Amino acid sequence: MEWYDRKYVRSVENLKLWKANPRYNPNEDLISVTDFAEALVEDEQEKSSFNDLIKSIAQRFRPIDPIVVWKDERKRFCVAEGNRRVLALKLLLNPNKAPKGMRKYIRDLADSMPEKITKIHVYIAPSFEEASWYISQRNNTSSLRKSWSRLQQFRWIAYQFDEVCNKDMSHMQVQAQMTIAELEYALRMLNIIRLVESDDMKVLLTEDEYKDANSHKFPITIIERFFSNLEVREKWGIAYEGINVKIRNYGDFMKAFAAFLRNVLSKSEDRIKIDTRTITSNLQEILSKLPSVNLEVDEEYDSSLTTSSLNENSSLEDSCPKENKRDKKIPQKGDPYREKLILKCYYINASNYRLVGIFDELKKVKVKSCINLVAASIRIFLDLAIVEYVEANGLRRDFEEECNLSFREIPLKKRLNCLEKRLSKYSEAKKILIQLKSNDARYTLDILNGYQHSMSTTHLVPEYINGFWDFLFPLFCTLLDIKEK
Numbered sequence: 001m002e003w004y005d006r007k008y009v010r011s012v013e014n015l016k017l018w019k020a021n022p023r024y025n026p027n028e029d030l031i032s033v034t035d036f037a038e039a040l041v042e043d044e045q046e047k048s049s050f051n052d053l054i055k056s057i058a059q060r061f062r063p064i065d066p067i068v069v070w071k072d073e074r075k076r077f078c079v080a081e082g083n084r085r086v087l088a089l090k091l092l093l094n095p096n097k098a099p100k101g102m103r104k105y106i107r108d109l110a111d112s113m114p115e116k117i118t119k120i121h122v123y124i125a126p127s128f129e130e131a132s133w134y135i136s137q138r139n140n141t142s143s144l145r146k147s148w149s150r151l152q153q154f155r156w157i158a159y160q161f162d163e164v165c166n167k168d169m170s171h172m173q174v175q176a177q178m179t180i181a182e183l184e185y186a187l188r189m190l191n192i193i194r195l196v197e198s199d200d201m202k203v204l205l206t207e208d209e210y211k212d213a214n215s216h217k218f219p220i221t222i223i224e225r226f227f228s229n230l231e232v233r234e235k236w237g238i239a240y241e242g243i244n245v246k247i248r249n250y251g252d253f254m255k256a257f258a259a260f261l262r263n264v265l266s267k268s269e270d271r272i273k274i275d276t277r278t279i280t281s282n283l284q285e286i287l288s289k290l291p292s293v294n295l296e297v298d299e300e301y302d303s304s305l306t307t308s309s310l311n312e313n314s315s316l317e318d319s320c321p322k323e324n325k326r327d328k329k330i331p332q333k334g335d336p337y338r339e340k341l342i343l344k345c346y347y348i349n350a351s352n353y354r355l356v357g358i359f360d361e362l363k364k365v366k367v368k369s370c371i372n373l374v375a376a377s378i379r380i381f382l383d384l385a386i387v388e389y390v391e392a393n394g395l396r397r398d399f400e401e402e403c404n405l406s407f408r409e410i411p412l413k414k415r416l417n418c419l420e421k422r423l424s425k426y427s428e429a430k431k432i433l434i435q436l437k438s439n440d441a442r443y444t445l446d447i448l449n450g451y452q453h454s455m456s457t458t459h460l461v462p463e464y465i466n467g468f469w470d471f472l473f474p475l476f477c478t479l480l481d482i483k484e485k
Contacts, residue, residue: 003125007066007123012120023083024039037097050084054092054106057088068080069124069131080128093118184243188245191243201261222276222279225279248297256290272289335466336463341466342469345484348482349481350388351392376452378448395418412445413437413445416445428474428475429479443468
């Protein structure tokens with residue numbers, strides 16, 4: 001019997017979402033259920049479709065299309081096919097994990113369900129390769145299934161080529177049921193699209209332009225039509241070699257490409273009208289109005305390399321703001337001598353205004369110049385983080401009954417005791433709580449309380465305060481929705 005002829009019952013909570021799914025931007029680091037949900041609904045059309053799916057599942061879950069999983073190297077069941085449906089089910093089980101703007105909508109739907117869906121039928125593929133073959137065969141539309149966009153299809157092909165077929169084109173041809181020419185075209189286009197996603201493009205566009213250029217809404221077919229034209233490739237110094245893209249003058253090319261994207265995105269009457277029709281009918285005028293590429297300069301880029309071989313003094317490097325220069329010291333995670341307590345790469349999603357405010361302000365102030373303020377803020381932040389966790393998980397009454405006090409009257413140490421009982425004994429967060437309450441540990445609650453109530457300056461040292469935050473950070477990540485850009 002084939003594996004896709006037999007179904008098994010598995011817990012929704014134990015199904016792991018697949019972050020390499022082509023629906024997600026590969027540059028995003030997706031860890032929590034909230035991460036996956038926010039990444040999916042960044043695009044308004046995706047959000048509308050996902051809301052409809054959640055509503056349909058809440059009203060009546062009909063498993064029309066199969067949910068396919070495979071076991072990863074850690075023996076976890078990972079979802080290959082059906083990520084949107086599994087994500088919807090996870091959110092209906094835990095509405096507090098939904099993005100803030102959707103939380104009430106999902107909570108209302110969850111409350112209206114006659115019973116929670118905690119287990120579902122799945123098909124278990126014997127390997128990821130088998131699962132990916134099945135996905136390729138079923139990548140079409142259905143009533144509850146939203147087909148992939150052009151970009152998502154390209155990413156799926158690239159993922160299979162790299163991870164499943166180990167860059168073996170013959171293997172990939174059988175796997176995807178595509179011709180060599182079709183595969184090469186898709187992989188080349190994805191290499192060009194990756195330039196749109198690059199940091200080099202980010203410094204050439206405004207923040208809004210960069211976001212829109214990398215949105216699901218951006219018409220990828222315009223890029224396809226433009227770079228499929230031989231005249232464009234000749235004037236902009238582009239050559240295709242199999243799946244690879246080679247660029248003669250990378251600096252000039254990226255400036256011209258940025259101008260191209262800006263005109264596609266702009267709604268101004270002064271813009272150059274660029275769409276699939278004008279690329280065919282008005283190409284000469286488009287090229288004449290976009291920046292030219294100097295083909296006498298060698299600043300070569302090859303997509304087959306992990307980095308471009310730009311000259312040190314390339315025009316693109318010169319066009320970047322000073323903060324993007326390569327010799328600028330980048331703050332390192334865990335560096336006790338860093339200037340700011342919280343690195344700019346972290347951001348937080350929480351309902352408490354003060355919690356978010358303190359987090360954002362601690363990314364701006366220097367520890368050394370505001371040492372008393374920063375130290376006291378860590379203690380306040382811990383208190384507010386616990387309140388946020390308790391409210392989000394509906395634990396207020398449990399804490400009150402356990403301590404026989406109103407929640408407001410429960411001191412921080414007792415709140416930590418209540419919290420510790422509800423964490424897995426193997427979790428890092430629980431280990432942090434145990435150490436925090438100890439008198440012999442390096443970082444203790446007494447020291448933290450001292451930042452607010454004591455006159456001692458013993459532990460008012462920038463390196464120690466940075467270290468205290470790093471010690472608490474895994475606990476904060478458990479209690480709060482903290483992400484890394």
